[in-house]
Amino acid sequence: MVVSAAPMNNHVRTILYNYSYESNVSSIRLFILSSFADLGPTHGHRIRTEAEAKRVPLWTDISVGAVYGAINRLAADGLLREVRRETEGNRPPRILYEITDAGRATLATLQRETLETIWFKYDPFDLALTSAGAIGRMALRETIANRIETLNTMIKERGVIIAEALKCINELDEWALRHSTYRLDGEVRYLLDLLQWLDRNAPET
Numbered sequence: 001m002v003v004s005a006a007p008m009n010n011h012v013r014t015i016l017y018n019y020s021y022e023s024n025v026s027s028i029r030l031f032i033l034s035s036f037a038d039l040g041p042t043h044g045h046r047i048r049t050e051a052e053a054k055r056v057p058l059w060t061d062i063s064v065g066a067v068y069g070a071i072n073r074l075a076a077d078g079l080l081r082e083v084r085r086e087t088e089g090n091r092p093p094r095i096l097y098e099i100t101d102a103g104r105a106t107l108a109t110l111q112r113e114t115l116e117t118i119w120f121k122y123d124p125f126d127l128a129l130t131s132a133g134a135i136g137r138m139a140l141r142e143t144i145a146n147r148i149e150t151l152n153t154m155i156k157e158r159g160v161i162i163a164e165a166l167k168c169i170n171e172l173d174e175w176a177l178r179h180s181t182y183r184l185d186g187e188v189r190y191l192l193d194l195l196q197w198l199d200r201n202a203p204e205t
Contacts, residue, residue, distance in 0.1 A: 027062050028070045030114060033079060033107040036099040041083045043094040044068045053168040058161055059177050071097060079103035141198055148191050155184050
């Protein structure tokens with residue numbers, strides 16, 4: 001269950017326990033419907049290939065393996081419709097689908113709501129920090145420094161991912177990939193400020 005957290009507005013969603021499920025369902029529907037809108041009539045294999053080329057699992061909560069099942073569900077809901085079947089050699093026939101008018105309307109709603117909605121998930125680090133005085137300032141400082149090092153490694157790894165993906169993504173795709181890097185950068189800045197505060201103010205225990 002995901003709820004709006006008062007006094008926040010209706011576009012801010014915060015986790016109680018089912019954040020991942022709702023976010024994932026919206027993401028896979030948005031990805032598949034937008035892919036059919038962009039590509040025209042096509043089959044699940046091409047959608048999966050596009051997802052792999054764009055490194056979609058590395059910057060969204062979408063599993064590439066979920067594409068086929070999601071396409072079937074969208075077709076059952078009337079958001080996609082079968083156009084024809086194609087056979088290549090001895091392979092099983094591939095079903096080509098296209099997006100319906102209902103699918104385009106749903107896509108427009110999903111795009112608007114997803115761009116407006118802020119997904120906010122609490123970090124267990126914060127809870128652990130509130131009782132971290134018991135481990136001593138030096139131990140806490142070392143832990144935070146290690147956390148910063150890990151985050152910087154993640155940022156470098158994402159830089160490699162973005163560089164590899166550039167040949168098959170557009171400019172907005174690139175900005176989507178960079179979003180998580182900006183988030184990681186923000187976490188590093190926060191932790192550096194926390195280290196400075198510890199050096200200035202935290203008493204030794």
